Amino acid sequence: MHTIVADRKSSVEPGTEQNTTILPVYDPEFLKLLYRRMVAIRLFEEKAGELFLAGELPGFVHLYVGEEAIAVGVCANLTATDYITSTHRGHGHCIAKGAQIERMMAEIFGKRTGYCKGKGGSMHIADFSIGMLGANGVVGGGLNLAVGAALAAKMRGSGQVAVCFFGDGASNRGTFHEALNMAAVWKLPVVFVCENNQWASTTPYRTATAVRDVADRAASYGIPGVIADGNDVFEVYETAKKSVGAARDRHGPTLIEAKTYRIKGHFVGDPELYRTKAEVQEQFEKNDPLKNFMKKVTANAWLCPEELEAIKAEMGGVIQQAVETARKTPYPGAYELEAGLYVEGEVSDAGN
């Protein structure tokens, strides 16, 4: 999905200073894809929050509102055979990697047509057919899984890349250290994407982490650490493009820190006693990645507002349909309880 079609140079005469300014031009279909995925995430999350508060969804729900540009910008660089690992706040990563909204919705309802037959729920959606190796209920639990997938890719020489999404909270876990060190020393094709949304559950980043930027920690592993504006899908896309390219070209891992802000509480229903509504409001007005996107594409006349509206309406319809289908679908039967724990039979024929 490398869809930059041309580099549009400025129309200024050659030899002048302005000639060095290069503005990438994006294929309209690519821009639509970015928007479709970002708006799908936003609408999915708003709907999930609404359904949870209405008592329709069991369990916990952690929303990705305000962070859409990161998953979408990064995954726009990946193919269906590349791998990602995700977090408890994982709906956005699934949609960005191309997961089916209907099966995601059924899963968070706990229905048998869900991705995991209702056995995983919001924190455990996976789609192995598109390389989505699972959301993870344990903070920092996905880091080493991504490194393992990258090791598999390297051993096979398949050219696949693994991307690990994790938060600023996870960057304080030991798994972060072990994963980055091992990936670096083995030069594995993995990109670590730290979504620094400023909040580890209810704890602010600045009170839990001594370095100003998580990206600085890359130096400890001898790998590049770069910062991207996580609210700008174009900046995320371009940054990830370099890192994914480097991984694919066997130059080893990169740590990307995408700076953003968690607009919603840690979970739906979080009373958010740790911050003011005014702070959240200010951040959302200033940094909403969807608004940023719309401003940029309409200002440059890449897409018109009507096209964006049409996509939003289409995705709204898809999500509403998914909700209605999920409501109607049955729960898993009791026979499902013990099914699927082990692979049938004692010994597989691994040679085939």
Place this chain on the structure above:
Amino acid sequence: MREISFSEATLEAMAEEMSRDERVFVMGEDIARQGGIFGQFKGLPQKFGFERVRDTPISETAIVGVGVGAALAGMRPIVDMHFADFITVAMDEVVNQMAKIRYMFGGQCTLPIVLRAPDGIIRSAAAQHSQSLEAWFLHVPGLKVVIPSNPADAKGLLKSAIRSDDPVLYFEHKALFAVKGPVPDGDHLVSIGKARIARSGRDLTIVSYSLMLQSVLEAADALSKDGIDVEVIDLRTISPMDNETIFASVKKTKRLIIVHEAVKTGGVGAEIAARVAEEMIDFLDAPIRRLGAPFVPIPFSPALEKLVKISAADVIRVAKEICA
């Protein structure tokens, strides 16, 4: 039949499976250049290279997590834990990731990974290098747990574990590595989930496994001279447990002792005793007895260490008590 050591048997198992399937690889601390701290990987990198026999940093969490990730991405890793005690450093990876992934993702994936975990008491290795932790993992749905007692089973169970599409914990007693025994030639497989009658008898059933089986067999020989005919079951797999073999034996002998090196409290013996009590208490002619380590960490001093080990004499004493 040819005789080879337990350690050589595991080496053969790995080499055969690595030749058979290029997705199989091994990683762990000190295994490639050093050959493993017990020599159980010697010569393997010379055959398969340092890509497929990988030395890792001292990062147990990553070693297991990376193994899980590689398995999810289509490889079949064998991960060496150095000492079984160090599984504790990777408990999230074993319990929350490895054991759960297949079920919680609705059966979308398989998880063909083997953890080799050298356990047990040896030469005053003390509290953090001597434990037998197999019972912990019996309590976790999603794992398979095997524990061979001799070279033939060591090979057969390791080969089956490598071919299994489910995660397998392979506990191997450190004091068994040098033990020699007959091992069949060729593609020798031992089914996971199947116990073995190591000795037939009619008066008393003793269930045991791993190194402790030697003491139990020694005790059984001595007891036969006193007219007590002991049936010895080598459990071989802790999970899934072979209830059928245990129940059939107890139905016949009407007496049961379970013997393991691990701490008695909350041990595998407790689970077996509970299953037998629930299912067939009416068949029993005597109370079920368990022999296991006292409720203390393994002490360093040889004078104390020997007090936590179960001996053949202990087994004989308890057997005579319940057969009286």
